[in-house]
Amino acid sequence: MTAAFQASLLALDEELGLGPLGGTVRRTHLAHGAWIDLRPGWLTGADTLFERLAERVPWRAERRRMYDKVVDVPRLLKFYDEGEPLPDPLLDDARRALDAHYGEELGEPFRTAGLCFYRDGRDSVTWHGDTIGRGSAEDTMVAIISVGSPRSLLLRPRGGGPSLRHDLGHGDLIVMGGSCQRTWEHAIPKTSRPSGPRISIQFRPHDVR
Template structure:
């Protein structure tokens, strides 16, 4: 699992750039919206290395088995979910969660509380079309903030149920994408498989309490 680093990113220490004045918002149908802040995390390739190592120095990545019709299948990515008050694996992630909570406080009305993490090892790893609609998000507007580390991968969005043209964001090397408003209820998103040679990517999803 080799990461092709970004030349612009390698010279910087791990940190966070400002959000205020740098976030670009796109308004979608049905009261949904998407914010993008390119290169929010500086030194993101170094952070990727810290998290990808596994074991005591990184994330204890786990594979999962899920029921698919009449058989068990292996989830095509590695996972780790950090519950409320569970310590995150790197101090910069705690800082990121706090910064997001402060920036979106007026709109969200509560802090980001949990962190889900996915490791996409290559182009064969993916996540199918879905919305984070379990828990309170099934009936209420909420936010999901995604930080992407490592090789850029496409994240697609389309109205729930299909139909219409999908939106495409290529995220990696410290980019931030935030889905807000009704986005989880009225839109779906996915990271599709690709036959192109791509390196590994880590996705970190910050969510409020009770949203999955």
């Protein structure tokens, strides 16, 4: 059963839109050439976008092989490939803004959008890096916008070590860059605490998954 979504009291009267990037983005340099950028509350009126996406996106439940058995993926998914129309015009605006801010550093535009719907605290994603395709050998970027209820995103050095925690939701932006996908891992762990639904939107360059 999906937990009820509770809108942020601060967002009830906000108009749907994007704030500035520029000097509002805070970069943290990690080990091994990795870094993350954080921009809390980049998307204003984020709860409105959450409701639109929850209703409009053709969400899919998937099953994947894990070792010797096939299991349910503990979240709903939708991937928008290059050239595929996005489900809301604000996502087009967000991608253009990210291209304008990061294009020179990245050297290319963001091309795809992967959406994940975490219905409650039982939905999760285990430790991983986006290393399918070029991310396994090249520095790249993955930009994630979170809408809905906050959930903890954890990062740790690949192979183990102390983890960093960021609670993301209600329009927060995190960008993982440099060697982050190769040398660090990230996860959304399960939680037994009451947790409302969250949608993450991940923008990636060509051939990064």
